[in-house]
Amino acid sequence: MPYNSYPYELPPLPYPYNALEPYIDEETMLVHHDKLFAGFVTLLNGVLKPYPKLQKLSLEQLLVNPNILPKNSRLDITRYAGGVYNHILFFAKMAPPGENQHNIPTGKLMQNINKTFGSFDKFKALFSQNAAAVFGSGYTFLVKNRHGGLKIINTRNQETPLRLGYSPIIILDVWEHGYFLKYKERRDEYINNFWDIVVFDEN
Numbered sequence: 001m002p003y004n005s006y007p008y009e010l011p012p013l014p015y016p017y018n019a020l021e022p023y024i025d026e027e028t029m030l031v032h033h034d035k036l037f038a039g040f041v042t043l044l045n046g047v048l049k050p051y052p053k054l055q056k057l058s059l060e061q062l063l064v065n066p067n068i069l070p071k072n073s074r075l076d077i078t079r080y081a082g083g084v085y086n087h088i089l090f091f092a093k094m095a096p097p098g099e100n101q102h103n104i105p106t107g108k109l110m111q112n113i114n115k116t117f118g119s120f121d122k123f124k125a126l127f128s129q130n131a132a133a134v135f136g137s138g139y140t141f142l143v144k145n146r147h148g149g150l151k152i153i154n155t156r157n158q159e160t161p162l163r164l165g166y167s168p169i170i171i172l173d174v175w176e177h178g179y180f181l182k183y184k185e186r187r188d189e190y191i192n193n194f195w196d197i198v199v200f201d202e203n
């Protein structure tokens with residue numbers, strides 16, 4: 001994963017701010033990427049400043065085992081590193097709908113989805129159901145375990161799947177800041193539109 005070492009930098013958005021219109025509006029992208037995501041980058045650099053040893057670790061290493069973190073900064077480091085990690089993934093794993101149909105899985109991943117969930121449509125329905133059920137702020141992920149098995153999980157706040165031993169394949173940010181400007185209370189509509197812009201880049 002790029003942008004994965006101290007001092008952390010805000011990765012540029014890999015497409016124009018209005019590129020995901022009408023699914024995600026330009027103003028939401030500007031606030032979400034340039035203010036909120038940027039805020040997590042600043043907070044993470046700040047909290048790691050007194051810890052030269054931790055500065056040598058990657059985001060994954062900071063997140064996979066919280067017990068290595070100093071007790072009095074553990075919660076903050078986990079939150080801010082999680083915020084950076086989750087937002088790197090979220091913005092990278094979306095793109096404007098295009099001719100290459102990146103929103104449809106291919107190869108082994110598609111086979112695995114079919115085997116695990118019955119069909120791609122059934123997978124989408126289950127993932128959407130999970131995302132609609134996030135209470136408060138959090139994320140829905142499609143993850144892979146160490147043996148390649150697939151699972152849909154929700155995490156709270158800025159928690160990541162890493163501590164649970166999973167690696168993420170796709171991620172949907174269901175914090176209200178991700179959709180409220182455009183969709184207001186209609187989270188279902190935001191979730192439904194996500195399927196047009198999501199990127200499945202594993203196969």
Ligand code: MN
Pocket residue numbers: 032036087173175177178
């Ligand atoms: Mn967010």
